Amino acid sequence: MSLHARLAELASLGARGAGIERGLFSAPEHAARTRIAAWAREAGLAVEQDRAGNLFVRAGDPDQPPIQCGSHLDTVKEGGAYDGAYGVVGGLEALERIVRSGVALRRPIELVAWAGEEGSRFPLGTLGSSVYAGLTPLRALDALIGDDGVAFSDALHGPTGLLADVPLRDGFPALAAYVELHIEQGPVLERAGARLGIVSAIAGQRRFAVTIDGIAGHAGTLPMAGRADALCAASDLVLAVERAARNVGEAVATVGQLAVEPNQINVVPGRVTLRVDARSADEARIDAIEQRLREAAREIAAARQVRLAVDLLEKRAAVSMNARLRGIVRDVCVRLDPRAFELPSGAGHDAMCIAQVAPAAMIFVPSIGGRSHVGDERTAPEDLALGVDALVATMVMLAAAE
Ligand SMILES: [Zn+2]
Structure with missing residues (x-):
């Protein structure tokens, strides 16, 4: 199934008003996780979830620290089809392509769909990745009440919480590296005529x-x-x-x-x-x-x-992306697009949490008109494809046997 078809299918889940609404553990968000798990299994990949609601797709040794890519499936209210979903679907395609290519890997590769990045239902942004990174204790989630009055633990164990047929993973195992593919959500790449961007740092906020x-x-x-x-x-x-x-x-x-x-x-x-x-x-x-x-x-x-x-x-605080990883991502991106350049991210991302516990980097593709968190959020199909190419090349560089 093509990247485009998968993104279109996810976009149909939670369509509401002028955009898409997939709050954490809502029926459409559960349906989106179900789709990712089904697509992963069709490709012969192993699927797991953890007690924060994060979903993992793994290829390779389950006991070694993986090269991980990922993003999130939840959206803001009346959000767009690409924020988060692109990094998850693009990451799944990257895993499929790397496995299919038969390249020998010295490290496992993994995709993660982080739970509740937007903080749109429970009052905690980057929920899943901040628990994974140990910035928020897992038990602190029990105190969270959603904007619909439902407690986190009730939602997690409810019919649209954890996936019924996916094994539950204990703990939050170490990562060898983390690379997040995401739309820019601003106009900087488009204005510069670049099709790929390398994130230098995620902005601090006060x-x-x-x-x-x-x-x-x-x-x-x-x-x-x-x-x-x-x-x-x-x-x-x-x-x-x-x-x-x-x-x-x-x-x-x-x-x-x-x-x-x-x-x-x-x-x-x-x-x-x-x-x-x-x-x-x-x-x-x-x-x-x-x-x-x-x-x-x-x-x-x-x-x-x-x-x-x-x-x-x-x-x-502002979070710098890992210098070595950034260098690898930059080499890959500039080879695919000579106009690619480094830029800071004004928006927060799961990568800022994971950067506390593993080398982390991000790849951006342009947002048409710089528009995001709205229903008409768009990225050109050829740019979406190029971003996945960059992710594949980066993960192969990091995971392949020398
Ligand atoms: Zn996002």
């Missing part, structure tokens, strides 16, 4: 909650002079965040969430809460944005007679 307290009042009777309008102060801050990221360079910062109180047309806003998300592959640039955010908050508070509090919500 999130802040900002609360601005002004004084609410009558929109008709309060003169402009002397107002303490919380939304006007917020507007200054939003623009300061944008300027900070632009000035720092090679970083992005976004205010994507903002709440106005009391949010009435005839009332001067008394309180605004907003959230800032800042990312860069270079921690020093995020530090600079944070410093500028805090300075701007003090300046705006003084100038506008409001109280402004900035709280750090979440801090995730």
